[in-house]
Amino acid sequence: MSYVLIFLALLMAGLVWWLIKQTINLQPWTASANTEAVRSDGIRSVTRNVPLPRTKVALGVFLAVVTSLFALFVSAYAIRMEYGDWRPMPEPTLLWVNTGILILSSVFLQMAWNAAKAGNLKTVRFGIAGGGALAVGFIIGQVLAWFQLTATGYSISANPANAFFYMITAVHALHMAGGLIALGRTVKRVYGAEEAIPKIQLGVELCAVYWHYLLAIWVILFGFMLNT
């Protein structure tokens, strides 16, 4: 459970710090005539002092939830590993290939994000569609890896190491698939658009952030599996 604890301690420390900062020097009981003096429109961006878009904040909150989920999986993994019957499983080379594909996919989306900021719609289209296709490739690759492993006798119920592998990769792939739905909608919007309006920029940005995040999670999970 130490992994979850560390994660939560950081998160809670952040939350408490933020709330204290927001609330410490105020005298809430005083009325003021000037509503503008009260910074009241939510979390603001650091660089420009404007409220962050709601979808962006929502993505942030959602990523915290997902992090909690994976931290718990990893904690359970670490605890279960201590028991005597744990036999590490081999990592098929295919997983390295998949990791490469996922990195590439992230790179494509980063490219799209940069292009969106620059207003270059053509590159946005290319990046986002390419990134999506690569992500589909990643999921297919993961499924192939499963088949390889089962074929060589590493079935899910044979050993807890295998069980964790199948379960965690499946949950990760499901998050990827969920992301693809959002991505698909953005792709549609991007292809329908005439120019890179803010709405499109935001959509591309959110997709890119989510992709990087899932990549980071995957790298951590993969590293964990390699080391055990």
Added chain:
Amino acid sequence: MSDVTHDALDYVPPLEVEEEELYHAKTWLGKYVFCQDAKVIAIQYSLTAIGIGVVALVLSLLMRLQLGFPHEFSIIDPSNYLQFVTMHGMIMVIYLLTALFLGGFGNYLIPLMVGARDMVFPYVNMISYWVYLVAVLVLVASFFVPGGATGAGWTLYPPQAISPGTPGIDGGIILMLVSLALFIIGFTMGGLNYVVTVLQARTRGMSLMRMPLTIWGIFMATVLALLAFPALFVSAIMMLLDKLIGTSFFMPAMISLGEQTSFDGGSPILFQHLFWFFGHPEVYIVALPAFGIVSDVLSVHARKAIFGYRMMVWAIVAIGALSFIVWAHHMYVSGMNPYFGFFFATTTLIIAVPTAIKVYNWVLTLWRGNIKLTVPMIFAIGFIFTFINGGITGLFLGNVTIDLPLSDTYFVIAHFHMVMAVSPVLVVFAAIYHWYPKITGKFMDDTLGQWHFWLTFLGSYAIYLPMHYLGFEGIPRRYFAYGETDFMSASAADLNAAITIAAFVVAFGQLFFFWNLFISYFRGKEAGGNPWEATTLEWQTPHTPPRHGNFDDLPLVYRWAYDYSVPGVEQDYVPQNVSPAEAENLGKGGGEQPT
């Protein structure tokens, strides 16, 4: 404090607030069934939760009949008893209280109280309800599958949850786990809405420190739920895999019915960690909204500012943060390392500090207030009693040495019913009596309400106070019948009979409530827009019940939610959207009364 800091000339006229497109339903279905208005979703959530809660209540009555009169009635058999215990506990904690406080009150109150037109993602919000409904239906279906509902106890501990000898180890447990997973998915959709609405959609002037405590409570509870429910989700998935494909996450090597099972090496303790990592914050998921609501109800009906508002906010935040590091106090009997137990006992006692601060502040809010003993108010005051009661037994159970003999006895049952069953339910009632006039435009009947309160309050004490004593005798929980034992005194059986009668009285008392809820809708006294003369924004809407979009122009907030009996202002309350200049005229006859 006569120096209400303002300058009368400093008046800022209401500004145009940036308008967003508001969703408008085009079809009948979209308007009344798949509605995206948070207020309608709130009602849907509430009715569903209360409906399934009644099922859980009936289950508890059947259990009580068995316990009180083991020879006279033979309605249920031992398996049924276990199934009913499980379903009762799970429904009450998750499908009733969590759903009602967050899905019900959260949806209704957050947009109105922070001055928003709706939740930020109405569509996702709507889906959230329907997923919840499916979760409830799956749960109910588990009663009817072969083998019946699961009887593993609401904690669902493996290995017994999926081993022969426990009722419902096939369809029952599978549907339970699926239903929980669905609930969590649905909740996460709603929870994102609640958090982001509080963070990003507050109206102008509504700073964090001007939010009513109700919102603080619901907000923090949502944060806890978003982070804690994944633990339940993870354990549900892993147990499903153990059950369905024979993995050994939780299942140790064991011999069942004389045969070696195929499981090997799994860790039941791992499940306990995961479960209670969710389970303890869950207590606060239910308690924090109750804390918030009760603060507001007390303040309004005592015509006094809440005592120590900032302290109340920080206490909510502190409790929320601490609640993640106390979980293993539910596992003292699991054979843990003594130092581990010491650590968790310490954190558990530390969390009592912010909790006690809250209790002091409620009492100090009442101190020399102009207390109006309305029905919501007496429920809120009743809460203070039951919560102190349950909280104090909690301090005892938090100590390892005291918990060891009391664990799994009726003392524990008495403790947690006091602190997380009776107390939050009293707040639910307070809240319903308090906000019903806003939701329907009618008052609920006072006499019926008084009957309801006294039957519920005194009846609950009659049920749970004696249980502490049963616990001291060592009478274990989750038992169908006790038979002849040496350690049970002869009077225990009589006590059990008395408790059962009290339980029926309490259940009977709820009929007053349901009748009241129903009849007031048609015959209730007209309430007007702000019957309790409260300051918060939901009472300042131009229409009652509030229409789609809540406000005409979004309100501007000039003050916190607790300006009652402000010196220098004649009217004894100043709504949040009244500017300092306008406030001076309030109550001076000529001044316009906000309605």
